[in-house]
Amino acid sequence: MNQPFPSKTPARILNAAEMLFAQHGYDGTSMRNITRKAGVNLAASHYHLGDKESLYALVFTRRLQPVNEARLARLQQAELAAAGRPVPLPLALDIMARPLFELCADARGSGRYFARILGRSLTDPLPFMDGLLARQFQPAMARFAQALRRHAPNLSPEEFLWRLSFVIGAMHHTLATLHCMQDLTRGICRNDDHGKALTLFVEFAALALTAPATANLKSPGA
Amino acid sequence: MNQPFPSKTPARILNAAEMLFAQHGYDGTSMRNITRKAGVNLAASHYHLGDKESLYALVFTRRLQPVNEARLARLQQAELAAAGRPVPLPLALDIMARPLFELCADARGSGRYFARILGRSLTDPLPFMDGLLARQFQPAMARFAQALRRHAPNLSPEEFLWRLSFVIGAMHHTLATLHCMQDLTRGICRNDDHGKALTLFVEFAALALTAPATANLKSPGA
DNA sequence: GATCGTATAAAACGTTCGTTTGACTACATC
DNA sequence: GATGTAGTCAAACGAACGTTTTATACGATC
Numbered sequence A, B: 001m002n003q004p005f006p007s008k009t010p011a012r013i014l015n016a017a018e019m020l021f022a023q024h025g026y027d028g029t030s031m032r033n034i035t036r037k038a039g040v041n042l043a044a045s046h047y048h049l050g051d052k053e054s055l056y057a058l059v060f061t062r063r064l065q066p067v068n069e070a071r072l073a074r075l076q077q078a079e080l081a082a083a084g085r086p087v088p089l090p091l092a093l094d095i096m097a098r099p100l101f102e103l104c105a106d107a108r109g110s111g112r113y114f115a116r117i118l119g120r121s122l123t124d125p126l127p128f129m130d131g132l133l134a135r136q137f138q139p140a141m142a143r144f145a146q147a148l149r150r151h152a153p154n155l156s157p158e159e160f161l162w163r164l165s166f167v168i169g170a171m172h173h174t175l176a177t178l179h180c181m182q183d184l185t186r187g188i189c190r191n192d193d194h195g196k197a198l199t200l201f202v203e204f205a206a207l208a209l210t211a212p213a214t215a216n217l218k219s220p221g222a
Numbered sequence C: 001g002a003t004c005g006t007a008t009a010a011a012a013c014g015t016t017c018g019t020t021t022g023a024c025t026a027c028a029t030c
Numbered sequence D: 001g002a003t004g005t006a007g008t009c010a011a012a013c014g015a016a017c018g019t020t021t022t023a024t025a026c027g028a029t030c
Helices: A009-024 A031-038 A042-049 A052-082 A089-105 A110-123 A127-149 A157-184 A194-210 B009-024 B031-038 B042-049 B052-082 B089-105 B111-123 B127-149 B157-184 B194-210
Strands: none
Touching: A009 A031, A009 A042, A009 A052, A009 A110, A031 A042, A042 A052, A052 A089, A052 A110, A052 A127, A089 A110, A089 A127, A089 A157, A089 A194, A110 A157, A110 B111, A110 B157, A127 A157, A157 A194, A157 B111, A157 B157, A157 B194, A194 B157, A194 B194, B009 B031, B009 B042, B009 B052, B009 B111, B031 B042, B042 B052, B052 B089, B052 B111, B052 B127, B089 B111, B089 B127, B089 B157, B089 B194, B111 B157, B127 B157, B157 B194
8 A cells, every 4th residue: 555645634635525526516515624524724735735626636536547547457458368359348348347336336435436526527527627537538448449349340430439428328327326226216226236237237238339230310200 | 488477587597597507517606607697687586586596496497397298298198009008119218318309409599508407417416406306307207117117028127227227327428428429539429419319329228128138147257 | 953844723815605685767556 | 646566786795715824843854
């Protein structure tokens, strides 16, 4: 466990900020609430971590960077093992989804709060996060799109990307609502059942990506 | 066109609020920004529409109520036409999705901003919106779940609901990111291509719901 | 033991927030 | 022409905001 900071204060602040940003969003969370929850002085956050925007960015990269590194490492290993043949689709999807699901399943750490921050960042990005999001996601996503594409050679590039968008939307929506599935389903699905959600998601995504191309784009209409 | 208000001011405020809430969220939008954009006095919003929370709720119901009414009306009509047999799956999905897609496609009105407000409300609900969201969505969603269920009789209730969650996630993620698809796909998908998105989504969702049940819940693992 | 960098603390900075007040106008009704 | 109502307006309220300043305490280094 390498501590990037000699003091424990920055970690306390990051943990408190992660919880509060997840629950109330960027604008809905005040520096005073964060530092009060962390049990540190108001000025400590500016001293250690800079202003509020940079604190938010740090909350973000602290979790996401290991996830994307794990994704890329596992994908590279799988591609080596496949020796030029396509990485099996369920495996590729599992590699894409599992690090995120496992991060969000980490109930002891505050990693589970991160799902909501991530979900928010995709659907309404904060202006100052634009560049950071692109840098964090582009490399991994480009590699996965390439790997998945080989299982859907008959789809047009456009239809493939639309389906990939559906799949990614399903994944992030699932992660973001995992904590309230019990309410949404009148008790039939359990809250925080990451294992089942991951399994079903992988199967769902494999089907969605390999289904035959749409014959034409006429819609059923009204 | 029945005007629910004799003055034009409330509509101006609602339109401005819709745009700003969509772009910057509830906490990121101030009453001063809203009324400035609407070209009305700061006090006018409280006079006509009550406090900020009630303004947000009004922005919400103004768009959502007609959508859910249209959904239920079309579903009822389709169920009558089906005369006891299941409503065809693509039709049921079209009925569920089309009113939302069309609302968000309305580029002249500010309806297109609504997609982002809706997406936000699903993944991070504001505390004061809890009851309102449930009242708005429960009736329609319960009916649709029932209609769709008949096409997936071999799925366990739990697996069916997980898949339905994936599908609804895909729909809302798609609507919320429609306006930036061009950037996300390096120009391959067009922005605001609601027609194609709707067609592909319906096909995608039909496949996802009717696919065979997962044999067991073992995952592919690492 | 003086000096320096690190860390924490309380207090204050100026700004913006949501909301309210009270006065003013336009127009209908009696 | 007096009265009442709906609507608009500038101004102000207290509270909370992000950030900065200033001061203090603790170790290590020389």
